[in-house]
Amino acid sequence: MTDRFKPLGETVGPLFAQLEQRVAAHVELTEKIREALTGPEKDHVVSASCRGDTLVVLADSAAWCPQIRYAQAQLLEVLNRATPNPGEKQVTKVKVRVGRKTPGPTQR
Incomplete structure (x- = not known):
């Protein structure tokens, strides 16, 4: 008889580690x-991500x-200076969008 069921840790564990x-x-x-921005705008950054070179x-x-x-030039300078490997893609563009802060546990 084959073992059809595997422990959850074996199948989902690595996926959770990658997600983390x-x-x-x-x-x-x-x-x-946020650290690269010097004015009050840094308190209004919800999140940041890289998609390709953007x-x-x-x-x-x-x-x-x-x-x-x-502050685009300043952000690009900070990010590209922090790029550890010369083979990594450098960020060349900045897009700013409006996003929503997710409510914290006390705000719900």
């Missing part, structure tokens, strides 16, 4: 973007998008 690494990288990039920054309001976009 991706989330950690996403959070780290968002923090790096940095996508989500702001909590359309009013803050131009200020973040204005």
Whole structure:
């Protein structure tokens, strides 16, 4: 008789580990973007991600998008300076979009 059922840790465990690494990288990039911004706009960055050679920054309001976009050169410099491997793709564009902050446990 074959063992049709595998322990959940064997099948889903590695997937959760990969997801955890991706989330950690996403959070780290968002923090790096906030640190690179010097004005009050840094408090309005919801998240940041890289898609190919484009940095996508989500702001909590359309009013803050131009200020973040204005800092594009500064953001690109910080990100490309921090690129550890010369073979890695460098970020060349910045897109700023409006995103929503997810409510915390006390805000629901």
